[in-house]
Amino acid sequence: MKIIFLDYDGVVNNLCFYDINGEPDFNFPNLKQVNDFQSVAWLNKICREFNTKIIVTSTWRTRPDYQECLYNAGFNGEILGRTPAIDGYRGKEIAAWLDENQNLDIEDFIILDDDADMRPYMDHLIQTDGILGLGYYEYEKICERWKVNFPYKIK
Secondary structure (H helix, E strand, O other): OEEEEEOOEOOOEOOOEEOOOOOEEOOHHHOOOOOOHHHHHHHHHHHHHHOEEEEEOOHHHHOOOHHHHHHOOOOOOOEEEEOOOOOOOHHHHHHHHHHHOOOOOOOEEEEEEOOOOOOOOHHHEEEOEOOOEOOHHHHHHHHHHOOOOOOOOOO
């Protein structure tokens, strides 16, 4: 199986998103739900096409409703769980999760995050722009990593 270690803020939550009237809204610190439905649509496409499962690395993972926040935004894939909360950096938390789940047959994994505190897994990081979130360019990088012909080319 393939795994995506998923951050929310800067990936499926964006610093600038658009309200129902198409107006930009910068009220990011007060988010109670995942706000970027287009990024969630890309995540759905990635999970479907590459048969991936999600492990949540976001700080939202400490909330009791961390899964519902993503499902309520339209995510229709499978969330296997979350990384443990360990003092330090996110790469350390990913290492702990991988160590605890050695029994799973993990073919490969990627990390979708707008931060870069992923050592020793920097080669697994597909870093998003925190304002734009997950989209076309990250999908292209995933296709390259997992050796799939990229179906779209923007000139």
